[in-house]
Amino acid sequence: MTALHATGATLVLAIETSCDETAASVVAGGREVRSSVVSSQVDLHARFGGVVPEIAGRAHLERIVPVVTEALEQAGIDLPGGNGVDGGGGEGAPAGIRAVAATVGPGLAGALLVGVSFAKSLALCWDVPFVGVNHLEGHLYASLLEEPDLPLPATVLLVSGGHTLLVAMEGPGSYEVLGGTVDDAAGEAFDKVARYLGLGYPGGPGIERAAASGDPAAIALPRPMLAEGLDLSFSGLKTAVVQHVTKHPEVATPDVAASFQQAAVDVLVHKTLRAAERRGARSVCLAGGVAANGPLRAQLGAACRDRGLACFLPSREMCTDNAAMIGAAAWFRLAADGPTPLSAGADASLRFPARR
Ligand code: KG4
Ligand code: ZN
Secondary structure, rough: OOOHHHHHOOOOEEEEOOOOOEEEEEEEOEEEEEEEEEOHHHHHHOOOOOOHHHHHHHHHHHHHHHHHHHHHHOOOOOOOOOOOOOOOOOOOOOOEEEEEEEEEEEOOOHHHHHHHHHHHHHHHHOOOOOOEHHHHHHHHHHHHHHHHOOOOOOEEEEEEOOOOOOEEEEEEEEEEEEEEEEOOOOOHHHHHHHHHHHOOHHHHHHHHEEEEEEEHHHHHOOOOOOOOOOOEOOOHHEEEEEEEEHHHHOOOOOHHHHHHHHHHHHHHHHHHHHHHHHOOOOEEEOHHHHOOOHHHHHHHHHHHHOOEEEEOOOOOHHHOOOHHHHHHHHHHHHHHHOOOOOOOOOOOOOOOOOOO
16 A cells, blocks of 8 residues: 555546446545546437447447546546646646546446546556456445445445346455356346336336335245355246236236345345355445345345344445446555556456455
8 A cells, every 4th residue: 555655646537437327536545535427328228228339339438528527627626737638638647646547347348448548548648557447346345435434344245237246345355256146137137027017227216116016925926046055046037027927917017016126135135144144244235236226225224134234235326337436446456456557458248356
């Protein structure tokens, strides 16, 4: 950490463009969020029922300059020479900026490239290090940003549109994957079931809204792999929903949504608690877009209370994709590994970082 503080500069400008949110943030010392700007493209993709990679890449290109400029302005950072981030250059970094970070994967290749190229260009112009951040590692920092005194070790359930992982976190940079999905991600299952039921995109919020007036016990759905280890499976659950609705077309959509949501939440809560118990975790956290789900938050919170485990549920803004979590992860990555070479590219299928 000494090398990081040697310059006195503690601010990281972080950029996130891995999927359909263009985001930028300024984070001080890996802990304090000075600004966090997120421009969601959800409206652009909704009519296609999912993210269209070409549209995402183009929208990131259009939005990156205004989003980064706003993040710098909100953090009270004056740009050298009064130029925006799209003008001038070569005048050194704005005061306090120690590094420029970007998500390098996993995600959509074209989308990632926009943020990575932009961050590298700024790092080069400002003569500061570039730091490439793994998006999944970034999600883990959401809890640490909002709860710096999180009791460790923690068990983190990371549930997003593309990933479902149970991770043991000893501290910044020290994690181990305990389990994951063997087929669909949890968010993917919400999205696919929502699409089948005509509940729109993204599917999670649509399912949650419809489920609010449904009966979670209306349909007996499977709890896949409940008794088996720490891996999870969602594709059989999705198929069971389709089979039930095909056989019983008269069934009320809110009842289907509520029954599906309850089956998914049961499995997620059960596996998370099993992981926490096995690892002797002192706390449990949620991360990723599905962590915005109300019943998941309520039922995981209640189950942790029953067992005397601390449970931390990040705000909904911090659960979904944002650049503050990338800025926090970058600070610790820079301390541990140093700068990322500018020759390193984006990696659409980057895996979760191995145990250190
Ligand atoms: O982390 P995220 O914003 O983007 C990815 O990295 O994937 O997660 C998006 C996922 C989508 O699948 C979306 O349907 C799901 O999170 N999601 C929810 C809710 N809000 C978003 N799933 C269940 N309930 C919600 N309220
Ligand atoms: Zn994400």
